[in-house]
Amino acid sequence: MPKKITIEPVTRVEGHGKVTIKIDDEGNVRESRLHIVEFRGFERFVQGRPYWEAPVLVQRLCGICPVSHHLAAAKALDVIVGAGTGDGLTAVGDKMRRLMHFGQFFQSHVLHFFHLSSPDFLFGINSDPAIRNIIGVIEHHKDLAVQGVMMRKYGQEVIFHTAGKKIHGTGAIPGGINKNLSIAERDLLLNGADPMNADKMVEWSVAALAFFKAYHKNNTTLVDTFADFPSNHLSIVRKDGAMDIYNGVLRAVDANGKRILDDVDCQDYDKYIEEEVKNWSYMKFPYLKHIGKEKGWYRVGPLARLNVVDFIPTPLAQKEFEEFKAYTHGKPNNMSLHYHWARLIEVLYAAEEIRNLLKDPDLQNEDLVVKGEKTNKGVGVIEAPRGTLFHHYEINDNDQITLANLIVSTTNNNEPMNRAVNLTAKSFMNGQKEITEGMMNAVEVAIRAYDPCLSCATHALGQMPLEMKLVNANDEVIDTKSK
Amino acid sequence: MIKLKRRALIYGYGNPGREDDGLGIEMVKMVQNWIDMHKLDCMTTDSNYQLNIEDAEKISEWDIVVFVDASKDEDLHEFICSKVESSDAKVEFTMHAVSPAYVLHLSQKLFNKSPETYVMGIKGYEWDFKEGLSDCAKLNLEQGFQYLTRKLAGWALIKKNLPISMLS
Numbered sequence: 001m002p003k004k005i006t007i008e009p010v011t012r013v014e015g016h017g018k019v020t021i022k023i024d025d026e027g028n029v030r031e032s033r034l035h036i037v038e039f040r041g042f043e044r045f046v047q048g049r050p051y052w053e054a055p056v057l058v059q060r061l062c063g064i065c066p067v068s069h070h071l072a073a074a075k076a077l078d079v080i081v082g083a084g085t086g087d088g089l090t091a092v093g094d095k096m097r098r099l100m101h102f103g104q105f106f107q108s109h110v111l112h113f114f115h116l117s118s119p120d121f122l123f124g125i126n127s128d129p130a131i132r133n134i135i136g137v138i139e140h141h142k143d144l145a146v147q148g149v150m151m152r153k154y155g156q157e158v159i160f161h162t163a164g165k166k167i168h169g170t171g172a173i174p175g176g177i178n179k180n181l182s183i184a185e186r187d188l189l190l191n192g193a194d195p196m197n198a199d200k201m202v203e204w205s206v207a208a209l210a211f212f213k214a215y216h217k218n219n220t221t222l223v224d225t226f227a228d229f230p231s232n233h234l235s236i237v238r239k240d241g242a243m244d245i246y247n248g249v250l251r252a253v254d255a256n257g258k259r260i261l262d263d264v265d266c267q268d269y270d271k272y273i274e275e276e277v278k279n280w281s282y283m284k285f286p287y288l289k290h291i292g293k294e295k296g297w298y299r300v301g302p303l304a305r306l307n308v309v310d311f312i313p314t315p316l317a318q319k320e321f322e323e324f325k326a327y328t329h330g331k332p333n334n335m336s337l338h339y340h341w342a343r344l345i346e347v348l349y350a351a352e353e354i355r356n357l358l359k360d361p362d363l364q365n366e367d368l369v370v371k372g373e374k375t376n377k378g379v380g381v382i383e384a385p386r387g388t389l390f391h392h393y394e395i396n397d398n399d400q401i402t403l404a405n406l407i408v409s410t411t412n413n414n415e416p417m418n419r420a421v422n423l424t425a426k427s428f429m430n431g432q433k434e435i436t437e438g439m440m441n442a443v444e445v446a447i448r449a450y451d452p453c454l455s456c457a458t459h460a461l462g463q464m465p466l467e468m469k470l471v472n473a474n475d476e477v478i479d480t481k482s483k
Numbered sequence: 484m485i486k487l488k489r490r491a492l493i494y495g496y497g498n499p500g501r502e503d504d505g506l507g508i509e510m511v512k513m514v515q516n517w518i519d520m521h522k523l524d525c526m527t528t529d530s531n532y533q534l535n536i537e538d539a540e541k542i543s544e545w546d547i548v549v550f551v552d553a554s555k556d557e558d559l560h561e562f563i564c565s566k567v568e569s570s571d572a573k574v575e576f577t578m579h580a581v582s583p584a585y586v587l588h589l590s591q592k593l594f595n596k597s598p599e600t601y602v603m604g605i606k607g608y609e610w611d612f613k614e615g616l617s618d619c620a621k622l623n624l625e626q627g628f629q630y631l632t633r634k635l636a637g638w639a640l641i642k643k644n645l646p647i648s649m650l651s
Binding site for chain 1: 499592
């Protein structure tokens with residue numbers, strides 16, 4: 001009798017998701033789906049609110065990446081208040097926001113590598129789940145765990161000093177920022193006592209990359225063949241082709257590197273990108289309109305960014321980028337586990353940019369805000385840690401939000417994640433008579449590579465426990481597991 | 484002069500943009516006002532959306548730590564305050580919900596520090612996208628505040644300024 005296996009929720013990603021795997025009588029995987037069980041409703045909630053509240057309101061979306069939403073919303077409102085579409089801020093406004101963004105980028109990627117994905121690299125996908133977790137990492141690789149904690153702390157400190165506070169930061173406002181960086185704050189971040197300084201963060205970022213590359217060298221077949229499938233890739237890039245996670249134009253390439261979206265203005269995103277709704281998930285499926293639903297889906301995030309950009313404008317990360325590109329002979333990299341490699345290159349890039357920005361005296365300037373002629377529509381697009389993030393707002397004459405459309409990073413990766421799950425399930429489970437913990441973890445490894453944020457803004461004590469269900473095609477529970 | 488026997492950190496977490504999920508944050512604001520009013524040295528507060536791995540390093544610097552959060556537990560009335568043991572730590576299924584036990588465990592393992600740690604859960608009822616606590620949650624918050632400040636006063640060596648009734 002055909003069986004349906006459910007993994008709910010997915011371990012070690014942010015938020016709650018459910019994986020359903022349908023197996024036929026021969027034990028072959030027929031279909032796999034990643035369900036998103038959260039219902040957001042945020043886009044309706046903000047309607048009617050004054051537009052200037054958006055950069056703070058949107059931070060309620062997610063406790064993991066509030067800064068990304070804060071900045072994307074601020075960028076959209078820059079357009080509305082007449083401060084331009086990304087290049088119109090003052091030097092201090094632009095650079096403070098960038099510093100905030102790099103702090104967010106750095107700490108988010110660090111958390112993912114050290115505490116979410118490193119257990120799989122250190123112990124192996126099929127290892128005992130009792131040690132294949134961060135507590136196992138602490139027992140066997142304490143120095144790595146300490147580094148992860150301190151690097152996270154550093155990123156959070158950068159955010160604190162640029163956003164103004166930890167919760168509902170107000171650093172970015174329409175047209176600019178509400179504070180600069182004082183000399184004391186700069187010195188704290190740039191030259192703090194070891195390890196809390198910019199140089200140490202660069203040094204540790206280099207070491208983290210070396211760690212992954214050593215793992216890759218010893219596990220090449222697994223890393224290169226795991227959930228390897230062709231796809232399009234999308235990101236924003238600076239107009240000269242450089243990596244720029246804060247501002248740029250929209251570019252996409254296909255699996256062979258051919259440009260399929262050629263540096264379009266982010267304000268026109270809705271001419272090129274549409275979202276499909278499917279009846280089995282609350283999360284939508286974005287795709288490139290001119291290519292169509294079937295073939296127009298794309299990946300975003302670290303792997304996509306490195307496939308789309310021409311170069312990285314910091315020396316150490318650029319050197320790593322060249323090695324990364326050479327591995328696939330200059331063609332796009334379609335190997336899912338190489339997300340981790342790309343992510344660590346971005347950690348290094350972020351660390352270098354934080355150091356550069358901290359040395360820039362523009363951060364102490366006093367001209368914080370720019371205003372111009374108001375319009376009633378604005379789009380802000382940013383590269384969040386997990387991928388391209390779109391915020392689109394429209395307002396009425398009373399300055400109230402009448403329309404809000406958000407395409408969050410993880411939504412962009414919805415189809416790729418589903419493909420990765422399907423490929424992995426077939427690869428590890430086909431023909432097997434017994435479904436093991438290691439097999440189920442393999443499916444989760446595929447999802448974790450994308451660092452999805454399935455988003456939950458509440459975390460009160462007493463949240464639901466993790467439950468795994470094995471059900472047959474009639475949805476009768478065969479087995480359950482709890483974590 | 485208020486002399487503290489031991490140094491205490493009161494750390495509230497939650498999303499104040501989701502109604503009663505902001506209970507931990509509100510408690511911390513009230514406690515900080517109380518600390519300031521009584522000029523209590525070596526006692527402080529902090530807050531965040533959720534507990535993070537780097538909080539292990541933060542709590543390692545304190546002798547007593549009280550985490551405060553909202554609770555959805557249907558069996559809970561008003562509030563509960565429990566001691567946290569690192570043996571209760573388990574790998575959370577999402578890093579979005581790092582537990583107090585997990586943070587304590589990290590502090591012990593990474594920094595060799597074991598502060599006396601408690602977690603206070605305050606019963607909440609409403610969780611929509613809205614600022615402000617529900618009326619019932621406010622009542623629970625006040626009860627919890629009275630309890631917590633009595634405990635904090637008991638940890639301090641009070642020479643003046645606080646009424647005897649506040650000591651546990």
